[in-house]
Amino acid sequence: MDLIEIGRKAKKAAGYLNKLGVERKNEGLRQAARALVDEQDVILSANRQDVERAVQSGMSRGLVDRLELNPDRIQGMADGLMQVAALEDPVGEVVSMKQRPNGLMIGKKRVPLGVIGIIYEARPNVTADAFGLCFKTGNAVILKGGSDAIASNQAIVSIMQKALKTAGILETSVQLITDSDREVTKKLMRLNQYVDVLIPRGGAGLIRTVVENSTVPVIETGTGNCHIYVDEGADLDMALNIIVNAKTQRIGVCNACESLIVNRAEAKRFLPLLAETMREKQVEVRADQDACMLIPEFLTAEECDWGMEYLDYKLSLKLVSSLDEAIAHINQYNTGHSEAIITRNYANAQRFLEEIDAAAVYVNASTRFTDGEEFGFGAEIGISTQKLHARGPMGLEALTTFKYIIYGNGQVRQ
Amino acid sequence: MDLIEIGRKAKKAAGYLNKLGVERKNEGLRQAARALVDEQDVILSANRQDVERAVQSGMSRGLVDRLELNPDRIQGMADGLMQVAALEDPVGEVVSMKQRPNGLMIGKKRVPLGVIGIIYEARPNVTADAFGLCFKTGNAVILKGGSDAIASNQAIVSIMQKALKTAGILETSVQLITDSDREVTKKLMRLNQYVDVLIPRGGAGLIRTVVENSTVPVIETGTGNCHIYVDEGADLDMALNIIVNAKTQRIGVCNACESLIVNRAEAKRFLPLLAETMREKQVEVRADQDACMLIPEFLTAEECDWGMEYLDYKLSLKLVSSLDEAIAHINQYNTGHSEAIITRNYANAQRFLEEIDAAAVYVNASTRFTDGEEFGFGAEIGISTQKLHARGPMGLEALTTFKYIIYGNGQVRQ
Numbered sequence: 001m002d003l004i005e006i007g008r009k010a011k012k013a014a015g016y017l018n019k020l021g022v023e024r025k026n027e028g029l030r031q032a033a034r035a036l037v038d039e040q041d042v043i044l045s046a047n048r049q050d051v052e053r054a055v056q057s058g059m060s061r062g063l064v065d066r067l068e069l070n071p072d073r074i075q076g077m078a079d080g081l082m083q084v085a086a087l088e089d090p091v092g093e094v095v096s097m098k099q100r101p102n103g104l105m106i107g108k109k110r111v112p113l114g115v116i117g118i119i120y121e122a123r124p125n126v127t128a129d130a131f132g133l134c135f136k137t138g139n140a141v142i143l144k145g146g147s148d149a150i151a152s153n154q155a156i157v158s159i160m161q162k163a164l165k166t167a168g169i170l171e172t173s174v175q176l177i178t179d180s181d182r183e184v185t186k187k188l189m190r191l192n193q194y195v196d197v198l199i200p201r202g203g204a205g206l207i208r209t210v211v212e213n214s215t216v217p218v219i220e221t222g223t224g225n226c227h228i229y230v231d232e233g234a235d236l237d238m239a240l241n242i243i244v245n246a247k248t249q250r251i252g253v254c255n256a257c258e259s260l261i262v263n264r265a266e267a268k269r270f271l272p273l274l275a276e277t278m279r280e281k282q283v284e285v286r287a288d289q290d291a292c293m294l295i296p297e298f299l300t301a302e303e304c305d306w307g308m309e310y311l312d313y314k315l316s317l318k319l320v321s322s323l324d325e326a327i328a329h330i331n332q333y334n335t336g337h338s339e340a341i342i343t344r345n346y347a348n349a350q351r352f353l354e355e356i357d358a359a360a361v362y363v364n365a366s367t368r369f370t371d372g373e374e375f376g377f378g379a380e381i382g383i384s385t386q387k388l389h390a391r392g393p394m395g396l397e398a399l400t401t402f403k404y405i406i407y408g409n410g411q412v413r414q
Numbered sequence: 415m416d417l418i419e420i421g422r423k424a425k426k427a428a429g430y431l432n433k434l435g436v437e438r439k440n441e442g443l444r445q446a447a448r449a450l451v452d453e454q455d456v457i458l459s460a461n462r463q464d465v466e467r468a469v470q471s472g473m474s475r476g477l478v479d480r481l482e483l484n485p486d487r488i489q490g491m492a493d494g495l496m497q498v499a500a501l502e503d504p505v506g507e508v509v510s511m512k513q514r515p516n517g518l519m520i521g522k523k524r525v526p527l528g529v530i531g532i533i534y535e536a537r538p539n540v541t542a543d544a545f546g547l548c549f550k551t552g553n554a555v556i557l558k559g560g561s562d563a564i565a566s567n568q569a570i571v572s573i574m575q576k577a578l579k580t581a582g583i584l585e586t587s588v589q590l591i592t593d594s595d596r597e598v599t600k601k602l603m604r605l606n607q608y609v610d611v612l613i614p615r616g617g618a619g620l621i622r623t624v625v626e627n628s629t630v631p632v633i634e635t636g637t638g639n640c641h642i643y644v645d646e647g648a649d650l651d652m653a654l655n656i657i658v659n660a661k662t663q664r665i666g667v668c669n670a671c672e673s674l675i676v677n678r679a680e681a682k683r684f685l686p687l688l689a690e691t692m693r694e695k696q697v698e699v700r701a702d703q704d705a706c707m708l709i710p711e712f713l714t715a716e717e718c719d720w721g722m723e724y725l726d727y728k729l730s731l732k733l734v735s736s737l738d739e740a741i742a743h744i745n746q747y748n749t750g751h752s753e754a755i756i757t758r759n760y761a762n763a764q765r766f767l768e769e770i771d772a773a774a775v776y777v778n779a780s781t782r783f784t785d786g787e788e789f790g791f792g793a794e795i796g797i798s799t800q801k802l803h804a805r806g807p808m809g810l811e812a813l814t815t816f817k818y819i820i821y822g823n824g825q826v827r828q
Contacts, residue, residue, distance in 0.1 A: 015745065015769065015771070018768070018769070018771075019768065019769065098790065100788070100789075100790060104779055104783060106789060106790075113801050113802075114771065114801060192625075196800075196801050196802075197801065197802055211606075211629050212629050215625050215626050217631070217632070217634075217800055217801075217802040218631070219802070220631075235824070238824045241824065241826060242824065242826055244826075245826035245827055246826075249826070249827055331429065349821075353819045354432070354433065355429065355432070355433065357429070357432075357528065357817075358817065359817060359818060360817070360818040360820060361817060361818070361819055361820065362820045362822060363820065363821050363822055364821075364822040364823050364824055364825075365518055365820055365821075365822025365823075365824070365825040365826075366825065366826045366827050368826070368827035369518060369820065369825070369827055370818075374514070374827070375514075375520060375818070376512065376514060376520075386610075386631055387527050387528060387610050387611065387631075387815040388527075388610075388611055388631040388633070388802060388803040388815070389802040389803040391815055391816050391817060391818075392816075392817075392818050401801040401802070401805055402805050402806075403771075403772065403773060403774070403775060403805060403806075404773060404774040404775070404784075404789070404805075404806050405767045405775055406774060406775065406776045406777065406779055406783065407763075407777050407778075407779075408776060408777055408778040408779025408780075409778050409779075410649070410652045410655065410656065410778055410779070411778075411779040411780060411783070412655060412656055412658075412659035412660075412663070412779075412780045412782070413659060413663055413780050413782035413783055413788065
């Protein structure tokens with residue numbers, strides 16, 4: 001596997017895609033969607049190999065479930081590509097064009113990023129999803145999926161490549177790295193000559209590895225230690241309803257609530273209600289000492305609990321005396337993802353929105369809404385928890401950049 | 415020098431600056447500007463120590479010149495801060511606010527990045543410039559200047575800190591790392607807990623070091639291997655005028671022209687004119703074989719010349735048979751900075767703007783215009799040659815990010 005050759009082909013494909021035009025890009029997406037469904041037997045048979053290997057090697061049930069494909073899931077991948085085809089193409093928009101005093105016309109035009117590398121784990125549906133979003137925005141994509149899903153990914157990519165070829169489109173627009181050697185992944189992270197950006201999708205460990213080893217610019221995604229703060233005087237029914245949703249509607253997602261902050265003024269009324277509901281929902285509460293005094297069934301939180309993304313039926317709980325204390329605690333322990341206040345107090349709502357440092361800050365709503373579809377972006381490549389380039393749910397626009405186009409008539413600088 | 419402590423103070427200052435408001439930020443900038451002029455004797459005396467040390471250690475005349483301050487240069491630094499005070503503050507703008515079908519109001523609000531680290535070389539004026547731009551946009555800044563300018567930088571920072579204190583503003587809004595140990599710089603590059611972005615300002619070596627060692631997100635600035643392509647049928651007087659400007663108006667800058675591409679159809683007419691002018695301007699031309707056949711005084715270019723940022727009275731020259739060949743060559747060797755075509759051909763101008771992959775693409779104008787002031791941004795922190803976050807000249811907006819603010823009334827996700 002010659003990574004330089006893959007990089008070179010991807011860069012060439014990026015130049016080609018930049019000129020392809022939205023109609024042909026959409027046609028490529030639709031052909032790929034149809035091919036996935038038409039040739040699903042090939043994908044399902046490859047996937048069975050992956051699943052058998054995984055089961056033999058003792059992979060956990062949860063992970064095997066993420067790896068396993070079936071006709072419904074393949075239809076879901078195809079539907080995703082069709083949806084992306086129907087979205088508006090952000091590329092080509094000239095967002096501003098101004099004439100300078102010297103007569104130069106300076107325009108700012110939205111263009112593809114170029115070559116995007118996606119490093120991900122065992123879910124083979126990411127293969128089609130990531131291709132769709134990158135391709136729609138005129139980017140060539142190099143995929144490096146988890147070795148557990150290698151046969152599935154190879155089947156999916158080769159079917160999509162064939163579909164592109166049938167549509168008369170350069171098939172190297174999407175390439176898969178099949179070598180599972182970790183050194184190859186490390187080389188990809190340093191392929192600055194050919195790769196414009198890397199997006200890791202997966203668990204905290206994968207993301208940390210990419211951030212620490214990559215010299216190619218990275219968009220960090222994913223980790224969410226999301227808090228909900230129940231303010232003094234809050235509507236406690238609303239608070240409970242939102243907490244149940246944010247904690248338990250889906251457990252393993254980055255926008256789930258992991259930590260609850262409750263104003264002491266509400267503790268006596270609220271904690272018994274909370275304890276009852278969390279018992280029903282089988283959520284383990286790890287609380288600070290004062291909360292444990294009120295509700296003996298709560299476990300005692302350790303310092304490390306405040307920074308934990310449990311992704312599980314667990315919730316940390318801290319009592320505070322003021323909004324200031326709540327904001328300071330959240331800004332110390334959060335991961336820059338999503339934070340919510342439940343309040344009836346106008347000034348406190350405004351202060352929370354202003355002072356909390358996170359991608360998405362909510363008043364009286366569940367943190368679970370931090371999501372490309374819910375934000376109206378139509379699709380999402382991930383949720384950025386860094387501040388550079390893109391923050392929060394990343395739709396198609398996050399996969400583009402700008403260039404300045406300048407029209408002169410002989411101007412030189414004085 | 416406790417870097418963790420510096421980081422902690424910077425993060426605290428960032429939270430403080432986020433709430434400070436534009437009037438008080440401007441007052442801080444004006445106080446700092448006045449203090450630099452009022453206390454210039456302290457700066458000049460510190461600078462003399464740096465200069466003497468530099469001369470004794472055999473620093474080149476050019477570098478000593480960049481290091482040396484005088485009353486005019488200090489006035490320039492103060493004027494820069496006053497100019498930044500007069501610019502519009504981009505922070506706080508809500509660029510969009512939309513209601514979703516479920517009633518959630520989702521707004522996208524421009525906010526400071528947080529804590530910015532600037533790593534730079536021997537020019538002490540960067541100390542005031544970088545502070546001004548970061549402070550205006552509500553960011554706390556950690557400065558790490560070159561050890562050659564350490565006394566000057568200490569004097570400048572402590573005067574600015576005192577001025578902030580006088581204005582009632584947290585002086586840790588700007589901090590200087592005075593430890594010249596390289597390990598400290600490396601630690602700064604991995605201070606992800608406290609630093610949101612690093613911007614290296616300096617030569618290619620410094621920038622490479624930061625890109626390769628940093629786990630904090632980096633905005634890569636600076637290197638410019640800028641090309642000018644002289645198209646078939648171009649106005650050759652205009653071409654010559656622009657080339658002279660782009661190559662010789664200032665030699666050591668990243669937007670200077672380093673490489674010339676000439677269509678063969680114009681070679682016989684144009685190269686003798688070029689040779690004469692370059693001789694006058696004492697520019698050494700390193701040309702491909704065919705151009706050397708026409709003009710024997712040109713030196714023969716080696717392969718490595720095509721990728722060179724000379725920053726000197728040197729120019730590489732290549733003949734091409736077509737616009738396609740010119741675009742392919744430029745896209746292979748450029749550094750993503752600034753590229754120009756000189757042409758009378760409408761379709762070729764449009765194709766060049768479309769297909770060249772660079773931050774700024776010009777038709778019939780000098781590459782020297784790639785600059786924050788010339789683009790109308792009022793000031794610039796550097797020129798980004800990467801595609802993430804900011805591309806081309808970076809004004810105040812490049813020092814900001816967004817957060818989503820979401821107003822709900824009890825919504826939970828279905």
